[in-house]
Structures are given as structure tokens and as C-alpha cells.
Amino acid sequence: MKPLQRILHVEDxxxxxVVTRIALERVGGFQVLSCTTGQxxxxxxxxxxxxxxxxxxxxxxxxxxxxxxxxxxxxxxxxVAVVFLTGDIDAERLEELHQLGAREVLSKPFDPMQLxxxxxxxxxxxxxxxxxxx
Amino acid sequence: xxxxxxxxxxxxxxxEPSRLSALLRYEILDTPDEQDFDxxxxxxxxxxxxxxxxxSLLDEHRQxxxxxxxxxxxxxxxxxxFCTHTIQGDGIFEVQDALTDARFHDNPLVLGAPGxxxxxxxxxxxxxxxxxxxxxxIDRRPRALGQSxxxxxxxxxRQVIRLFEERLLARRHAEQAxxxxxxxxxxxxxxxxxxxxGTVARxxxxxxxxxxxxxxxxxxxxxxxxxxxxxxLENQAALLSAEFHQSIEPGFAVLTAPLRRGPQYMREWRLxxxxxxxxxVLLNVSPxxxxxxxxxxxxxxxxxxxxxxQLQLRLQQIAAQVPGMLFQFHWHKGDYGSFPYASEGIExxxxxxxxxxxxxxxxxxxxxxxxxxxxxxxxxxxxxxxxGAWHLEHxxxxxxxxxxxxxxxxxxxxxxxxxxxxxxxxxxxxxxKAQQAELDxxxxxxxxxxxxxxxxxxxxxxxxxxxxxxxxxxxxHGQGARPVPPExxxxxxxxxxxxxxxxxxxxxxxxxxxxxxxxxxDVEFVVRNGDQVRHVQANGNPLYxxxxxxxxxxxxxxxxxxxxxxxxxxxxxxxxxxxxxRTPLTSISGSLALVCGRVMGDIPPHLQELLDIAYQNSLRLxxxxxxxxxxxxxxxxxxxxxxxxxxxxxxxxxxxxxNQGYAERHQVGYRLGGHTDALVRVDPLRLxxxxxxxxxxxxxxxxxGGVVExxxxxxxRWVRVSVRDQGPGIAPAFHDRVFQKFAQADxxxxxxxxxxGLGLAISKELIERMGGRIGFDTHTEQGACFWxxxxxxDLIESTSGEGNK
Numbered sequence: 001m002k003p004l005q006r007i008l009h010v011e012d013x014x015x016x017x018v019v020t021r022i023a024l025e026r027v028g029g030f031q032v033l034s035c036t037t038g039q040x041x042x043x044x045x046x047x048x049x050x051x052x053x054x055x056x057x058x059x060x061x062x063x064x065x066x067x068x069x070x071x072x073x074x075x076x077x078x079x080v081a082v083v084f085l086t087g088d089i090d091a092e093r094l095e096e097l098h099q100l101g102a103r104e105v106l107s108k109p110f111d112p113m114q115l116x117x118x119x120x121x122x123x124x125x126x127x128x129x130x131x132x133x134x
Numbered sequence: 135x136x137x138x139x140x141x142x143x144x145x146x147x148x149x150e151p152s153r154l155s156a157l158l159r160y161e162i163l164d165t166p167d168e169q170d171f172d173x174x175x176x177x178x179x180x181x182x183x184x185x186x187x188x189x190s191l192l193d194e195h196r197q198x199x200x201x202x203x204x205x206x207x208x209x210x211x212x213x214x215x216f217c218t219h220t221i222q223g224d225g226i227f228e229v230q231d232a233l234t235d236a237r238f239h240d241n242p243l244v245l246g247a248p249g250x251x252x253x254x255x256x257x258x259x260x261x262x263x264x265x266x267x268x269x270x271x272i273d274r275r276p277r278a279l280g281q282s283x284x285x286x287x288x289x290x291x292r293q294v295i296r297l298f299e300e301r302l303l304a305r306r307h308a309e310q311a312x313x314x315x316x317x318x319x320x321x322x323x324x325x326x327x328x329x330x331x332g333t334v335a336r337x338x339x340x341x342x343x344x345x346x347x348x349x350x351x352x353x354x355x356x357x358x359x360x361x362x363x364x365x366x367l368e369n370q371a372a373l374l375s376a377e378f379h380q381s382i383e384p385g386f387a388v389l390t391a392p393l394r395r396g397p398q399y400m401r402e403w404r405l406x407x408x409x410x411x412x413x414x415v416l417l418n419v420s421p422x423x424x425x426x427x428x429x430x431x432x433x434x435x436x437x438x439x440x441x442x443x444q445l446q447l448r449l450q451q452i453a454a455q456v457p458g459m460l461f462q463f464h465w466h467k468g469d470y471g472s473f474p475y476a477s478e479g480i481e482x483x484x485x486x487x488x489x490x491x492x493x494x495x496x497x498x499x500x501x502x503x504x505x506x507x508x509x510x511x512x513x514x515x516x517x518x519x520x521x522g523a524w525h526l527e528h529x530x531x532x533x534x535x536x537x538x539x540x541x542x543x544x545x546x547x548x549x550x551x552x553x554x555x556x557x558x559x560x561x562x563x564x565x566x567k568a569q570q571a572e573l574d575x576x577x578x579x580x581x582x583x584x585x586x587x588x589x590x591x592x593x594x595x596x597x598x599x600x601x602x603x604x605x606x607x608x609x610x611h612g613q614g615a616r617p618v619p620p621e622x623x624x625x626x627x628x629x630x631x632x633x634x635x636x637x638x639x640x641x642x643x644x645x646x647x648x649x650x651x652x653x654x655x656d657v658e659f660v661v662r663n664g665d666q667v668r669h670v671q672a673n674g675n676p677l678y679x680x681x682x683x684x685x686x687x688x689x690x691x692x693x694x695x696x697x698x699x700x701x702x703x704x705x706x707x708x709x710x711x712x713x714x715x716r717t718p719l720t721s722i723s724g725s726l727a728l729v730c731g732r733v734m735g736d737i738p739p740h741l742q743e744l745l746d747i748a749y750q751n752s753l754r755l756x757x758x759x760x761x762x763x764x765x766x767x768x769x770x771x772x773x774x775x776x777x778x779x780x781x782x783x784x785x786x787x788x789x790x791x792x793n794q795g796y797a798e799r800h801q802v803g804y805r806l807g808g809h810t811d812a813l814v815r816v817d818p819l820r821l822x823x824x825x826x827x828x829x830x831x832x833x834x835x836x837x838x839g840g841v842v843e844x845x846x847x848x849x850x851r852w853v854r855v856s857v858r859d860q861g862p863g864i865a866p867a868f869h870d871r872v873f874q875k876f877a878q879a880d881x882x883x884x885x886x887x888x889x890x891g892l893g894l895a896i897s898k899e900l901i902e903r904m905g906g907r908i909g910f911d912t913h914t915e916q917g918a919c920f921w922x923x924x925x926x927x928d929l930i931e932s933t934s935g936e937g938n939k
Binding site for chain 1: 713716717718719720721723724725727728731733734756760774776795
């Protein structure tokens with residue numbers, strides 16, 4: 001059971017990206033790789049080897065769901081927790097994201113001070129479920 | 135007097151039966167002795183010098199003596215009588231000595247008592263020639279009558295017959311008199327017999343009853359004085375004087391003078407009753423003449439008209455009550471009609487008097503409006519031909535009242551002579567016509583009003599038959615009132631929910647609800663007609679008749695499509711703006727959260743306060759924008775719910791955890807009270823949102839150090855969740871608006887408490903979408919207590935589950 005360390009973060013809005021990264025690094029103490037597009041995430045994911053992928057659902061061009069679909073070929077999603085961050089979302093879309101393997105869909109805006117604790121809780125819950133070997 | 139020829143001689147047939155019946159007609163057999171007859175027998179015995187004289191009558195078997203002198207027996211057998219022989223002949227039958235006469239020598243009346251030797255009889259011959267018997271004289275010794283004696287006997291016998299005739303006549307007179315009396319007594323009409331001078335000779339009981347006089351009070355008095363009113367007599371006298379060009383006294387002459395015109399005189403009089411009242415009679419006066427043509431008096435017969443007068447009066451009274459003119463119209467084949475009866479109302483209807491039309495219908499036709507005359511005429515002819523009831527409305531040119539409308543109705547009664555008698559009524563319907571015109575005008579006005587309205591109006595009667603669609607509603611629905619049952623209104627007229635796709639259930643249709651007695655206020659729905667989609671807001675009301683029964687229902691629809699469009703644009707604008715605002719705001723509040731959370735190191739003390747203000751207000755702005763977006767989605771029906779059956783208790787615990795930080799910042803504590811195993815079917819995220827709203831609200835209004843209590847309890851099929859604070863409670867004035875958008879107990883609170891004013895409105899919407907209800911208790915002194923209730927899924931599931939298996 002390893003603690004959550006490496007988070008691949010995909011967010012197109014620079015201000016949000018910065019705030020989020022600082023929160024994750026400074027408050028949560030995680031290692032964060034911030035990407036601005038889905039493509040960038042795909043390109044760098046394998047090398048980064050994340051424990052968790054934190055995806056903005058609404059990305060220009062390739063959206064969060066598509067990015068996740070393509071990530072499946074590059075990293076082992078079986079032991080990576082995928083968490084979406086989204087503003088408005090309807091139930092159908094939510095279901096789609098869960099189907100794709102999302103552990104959790106968090107709504108924006110979020111409290112950056114609380115975010116690391118939420119992600120940790122999700123990570124720990126994944127371990128409890130026994131879905132990953134650790 | 136010569137004896138009439140004996141009918142026996144003319145008729146070979148036996149004359150005896152007719153002789154016997156003639157005898158019986160005199161009804162004299164077996165009557166007592168009478169002086170009148172005895173005088174004759176005495177006279178006969180005296181003249182003839184015989185000891186015995188008899189008036190003997192012969193019936194079938196005997197001779198019977200009506201009068202007898204010198205004989206005791208009153209009858210003897212016919213076979214042995216001498217008189218039998220007398221009546222065979224015409225004159226005197228004389229037997230001078232019975233002992234020497236072969237016909238009588240062995241007769242017992244000769245051989246024994248009374249010992250007859252001499253007999254002479256004169257037949258009693260009636261005017262019609264029947265010998266009824268004899269006047270005979272008898273002696274006990276032989277003798278013969280002299281010529282003068284025989285002559286006297288014949289004369290006496292004629293006197294006896296005259297006596298018989300007188301008797302018969304007297305009896306007939308008595309019978310006649312009795313008959314007359316009986317007729318008079320039993321006559322229904324009053325009969326007065328007057329002497330020539332006009333005094334009353336006799337009255338019958340009917341007259342007594344009619345006029346009230348006893349015989350002794352009336353008989354002998356002048357009839358004109360007793361029964362006739364003076365002024366009436368004077369009137370008649372004047373008229374008759376003029377007619378006959380001579381002065382006629384206002385007395386009995388008034389009754390007799392008209393007889394110059396003819397043998398009878400008949401007239402209606404109002405006579406005087408003994409008690410002073412008036413007696414209406416039809417009086418018939420005729421003279422009484424004797425056989426020689428001499429005037430003996432007068433007969434007055436009075437028919438009591440009281441009953442007729444009453445009927446007449448009653449008819450008059452009834453007619454006076456009938457608004458209009460009652461009439462009897464007599465129509466003769468051809469072109470001739472008259473009004474035997476017309477009530478006083480004819481004045482009101484036609485400006486005529488009954489007399490003017492009594493013999494001629496022309497005056498009435500002339501009063502009919504010229505434009506209507508041909509129609510009226512034609513209708514009379516047609517009705518007369520068809521013998522059908524007549525009903526017609528037409529105008530009348532009334533001399534005083536101008537043009538009036540009348541309605542005439544009549545029923546025909548065909549007469550034996552081929553004419554037709556119509557009984558009917560003409561009424562003035564000008565008022566009704568005017569009302570009708572007024573009503574028409576009103577209806578026309580209403581119609582124009584309805585058409586001018588920018589509202590759609592639809593109405594139905596109490597049975598749910600559609601009765602009214604104004605222009606606009608016809609246009610909206612693409613059709614007007616049709617016979618469509620209420621259950622199909624939504625389908626046929628395209629009535630949908632505001633979502634534009636769900637058909638209204640039949641009991642949601644406003645007109646149907648109004649028909650059920652409901653007052654429907656501001657219901658929004660959609661009218662679809664082909665591609666046209668129209669949002670309307672409707673108000674509906676039951677319609678009541680003046681007697682309070684429901685007469686139907688009406689619904690007025692206001693087109694709110696444009697308003698909806700503007701609202702949508704506004705909403706979209708707000709949504710767009712909110713959405714665009716949210717991203718920069720997230721970065722601002724996120725940055726401030728990190729700075730204020732000292733993630734980037736210590737904050738210089740002089741910046742601390744301003745940074746906190748910036749952070750708190752950025753949070754508030756975020757919350758406002760979130761609420762606005764939620765509200766928008768709720769209003770647009772776009773908020774999707776992810777329903778799951780959940781245990782309630784963990785949800786409550788989760789909510790407390792999530793809001794713990796907020797409570798701590800306000801130095802308020804949470805307490806979880808009660809515990810239920812209830813399951814609810816909810817969208818957990820939305821339930822959290824509601825709980826979060828209620829909890830943060832409670833915290834906001836709690837005093838420092840206060841406690842907010844979250845409890846749940848089972849209530850029958852519901853589970854209730856309550857959030858109670860120790861704040862000031864909810865001011866009663868605010869109760870109505872608690873769940874309205876942007877409502878806050880005190881608008882000055884908003885700034886202080888940091889709410890958006892949408893939280894409760896959103897919570898209400900969310901709870902209701904999840905099948906629950908929300909409210910608050912109003913014990914202001916104990917703080918506020920908001921609650922919501924959700925239907926228990928555990929109950930529903932278990933029962934339905936078992937049912938299925």
C-alpha cells in the first residue's frame with residue numbers, strides 16, 4: 001500500500017492549472033505534472049508514470065473522456081486512479097466517465113485547500129477496495 | 135139536440151167495447167149519490183107519476199144506478215135489465231105491461247121485487263153517439279106515458295148527459311189547472327202573471343226565490359213598481375217614446391209597448407230584489423189572450439242571469455289579469471272574420487274597443503303594421519285551412535303607443551257550419567323584444583370584446599360540452615368548439631406540459647379543473663398546433679347560474695411565449711455570464727485560499743485582513759454563481775437527477791462532515807440527533823446540496839457557541855429530516871417568502887450573513903424533484919427549524935417486492 005505521490009494533472013486554463021498545482025504540491029506534497037492539453041498528457045504520461053490522473057473534463061480539442069480512452073494504451077489504468085474535475089455535467093455524461101474507469105468526478109470549483117485531502121481519500125479508498133495490488 | 139147516428143150502425147163490428155170505454159171515460163160508475171142527478175130522477179118520477187125513477191148505467195155485467203127514486207138496490211144483473219133494451223135503440227123504450235110482454239113476463243124483476251109492470255126508458259146518448267144507460271121510470275102497475283111525458287123524459291135524459299159532459303169538462307179543467315200549476319211550480323225560470331193593468335196576479339216559486347217576495351207581498355202590486363228600478367224604466371221609456379213617436383210612461387207601459395213590434399219581447403234587465411240587490415235577468419214578456427182574442431193579462435218569464443253575469447264577471451276579471459287581449463275569433467270561409475269576444479286588453483294592444491271588432495275584423499287588420507299585414511293575412515288563411523294552432527309575432531301601429539310588438543296565439547275549434555272559432559291571446563312583447571334587442575346588443579358586444587381580447591377564451595357548459603372559442607383561441611388551437619369529451623381535450627387541442635412534449639393528463643387541463651369547481655390560477659402550459667408552439671398562462675373559473683348551480687367553466691389563456699423567450703434569453707445570458715465568470719473566479723478564490731492558507735508562506739500582518747476579505751468575498755461570489763447556474767438548470771428542467779436508493783443516515787453524517795469546516799469558522803457546533811434505518815430514493819449529490827444549504831443557513835443564523843441540531847424521524851410513510859438552530863427564528867412577516875428566490879429575512883442580512891438568497895429556493899426545488907416536501911416550523915422564540923420529508927423507499931420496496939413475487 002503505497003501512498004499517493006505522482007499526479008498527472010490536465011487543465012487548459014493556466015490560472016486554474018497554477019492554483020491546482022500549487023495546492024497539490026504545497027498542500028498535499030505530491031509530485032505534479034501539469035499538462036495543458038490532452039495530447040500533451042498522452043505524450044508525457046508514460047514517462048511520468050502517475051499514481052493518479054486528474055483530468056479536466058472539458059478540454060479544447062481532445063476532451064477529458066477521449067484523453068482517458070487514449071491513455072489506456074499508454075499506462076496501466078488498472079493501478080492508476082483517474083479523477084475528473086468538471087463544472088456542469090449531466091448524469092449521462094457522468095455515467096460515461098465512470099464507465100471509462102473514473103474513480104471519482106469532482107465538481108469545480110473546488111477548494112484548493114481541501115483538494116489534496118479528497119484525492120488522498122480517493123486513493124486510500126481504491127486500496128481498500130482491493131482493486132489495485134499496491 | 136138530435137141524437138148522433140149510432141156508430142154501431144155504421145160499423146158492423148161489435149159496438150159494445152167502444153161504448154164501454156166511452157162509459158169508463160166519464161169515471162162515474164160506483165161514485166156516491168149526487169144531488170144534481172137526484173134532481174133529475176125526482177123530476178122524472180114527478181112528471182111521469184111513477185113511484186120509481188132511475189139513472190141507470192150499463193157496464194159489461196150489470197146495470198148500476200147513479201141515482202134512484204123509490205128503489206133500494208143500487209144495481210142488478212144486466213141480463214135481466216129492461217135498460218139493456220133501451221140502449222139498443224134511439225128513442226123511448228116503453229113496456230106498458232110486463233106480464234103481457236113475452237120478453238119480460240118471466241123476468242125475476244117482474245115476478246119478484248120490485249114487481250115491475252110498467253117501464254119507460256130514454257137512452258143517455260153521448261155527443262159522440264154512445265148510449266151509456268138510461269133515464270127510466272118504473273111502476274108496479276101497467277100504464278102508458280102521455281106524449282108530453284115522453285117528451286119530458288127525453289129532454290131530461292139530454293140534461294143528464296149534459297151533466298155528465300160538464301163533469302168530464304170540469305175534471306179536465308182541474309187537470310189542466312194542476313198541470314199548469316205543476317209546470318209553473320217546477321219551472322226553473324221565474325214566471326209572473328200580470329193583470330192587464332200591470333199588477334201581479336201570480337208568481338211561481340222560482341220567481342219567489344229570485345225576487346224574494348212572498349205572495350201576499352207581491353200579488354196585486356204593480357210589477358213595475360215592485361221589481362223595476364226607476365231609472366232603468368225612465369231610460370227605456372225615453373228610448374221607446376222616441377221609437378214610437380209618442381210619450382210612453384216609465385211604468386208598465388215600458389214592458390208592453392215593445393209588444394207592438396211582435397208577439398214577444400225579450401230584453402236584459404237588472405231587476406230589484408226585495409232585499410235591494412240587483413238581479414240580472416233576461417225578461418220575456420208576452421200577452422195572454424183568451425179564445426175570443428181578448429187581452430187577459432201578460433206573462434213575464436225571467437231567466438236568471440246571475441250565473442252568466444258571474445261567469446261574465448269572472449271572465450272579465452281573468453281577462454283583466456291577462457297581460458294582453460283574450461279573444462274569440464270567428465273565421466268564415468272566404469275572407470270574413472269577426473271577434474265575438476275581445477277582452478278590454480284590445481285597447482292596450484290595438485287601441486280599439488271590443489264593439490269595434492265584434493262584427494268585423496277589418497279594424498284590427500288596419501292596425502297591423504303595413505309591412506307585416508301581408509304576412510299576418512297569409513298566416514290567418516293558412517292556419518284556417520290547416521286548422522292548426524296559430525302563432526305569430528308582428529308589429530302593431532297603436533294610435534297612442536306607436537309601434538309595438540305583439541305575439542298572437544290561438545287554437546282553432548271547427549264549427550258545424552264549416553266556420554272556425556279561434557280562442558286565443560295577443561300579448562305585448564315590446565318589452566321582450568327590446569330586451570332581446572338589448573341582449574343581442576350585449577352579446578354582440580361580448581363577442582366583439584372576446585374577439586378584441588389578446589387573451590384566448592374557451593368555455594364549456596356544465597356537461598363539459600365546449601361552447602365557446604374566441605378568435606384567438608381558435609387560431610391558437612387551429613380549431614374551434616367541437617364535440618370532444620373532456621378526456622380528449624388535451625389530445626385534440628394539443629395541450630402540453632411546459633416541456634412542450636408531454637401531453638397534459640386530462641385532469642390537468644385547466645378547463646377541466648375549473649369544470650370540477652376549482653379556481654385555477656396562473657397555470658402554465660403549452661398549446662401546440664402543428665409546428666406552432668405557444669406557451670400560455672391560464673386562469674380558470676367555474677361559471678355559476680343565478681340559482682347557484684354550476685353552469686359551466688371558462689378559461690382565459692394569456693400568451694406568454696414571448697415572455698418565456700425573453701426569460702430564456704435572460705437565463706441563457708445569466709448562465710453564460712456565470713459560466714464565463716466561474717473560471718476566473720475559481721482561480722481567484724483558489725489563489726486566495728492558498729495564500730490565506732499560508733501555503734505560500736506567512737502573510738505580512740498588514741495584508742492579512744484585506745486578503746481574508748478578498749478570499750471570503752470570492753467564495754461568496756462563487757456560491758452565488760453556482761446557485762444561479764443551478765437555478766437556471768432547475769428552471770429549464772435540465773437538471774438531471776441520478777436517483778439511487780440510499781440509506782438516509784450515512785447521508786446525514788456525510789453532510790455534517792462536509793460542513794464541519796464552515797461550522798467551525800463560525801464557532802457553531804453540530805449535533806446529530808435521532809437515528810433511522812429509512813431508505814430514500816434520491817440523487818445523493820442533490821441531497822447533500824440541500825443538507826448543505828440548510829446546515830449553512832442554520833450556522834449563519836446561530837449565535838456564537840450555538841448548536842445546530844440535525845435529526846431524522848419516521849413519520850408514517852415519510853422520513854423527516856429537521857435542522858434546528860438557536861438563532862432568532864423566522865419573522866412571521868417573512869413566512870410567505872421564505873422559499874422564494876432572492877428572499878432573505880432582512881435584505882440587510884445578505885451582506886452580513888453572506889448568503890445568495892437562492893439556497894432555500896433551490897433546496898425546495900430539489901426536494902420536490904425528489905418526491906419530497908420542505909417546510910419550516912415557526913416557533914420563533916426557539917430558533918428556526920427547517921425540515922424536509924422524503925418518501926420512504928424501504929416501505930415501498932418491500933411491499934412491491936413481495937407483491938411481485
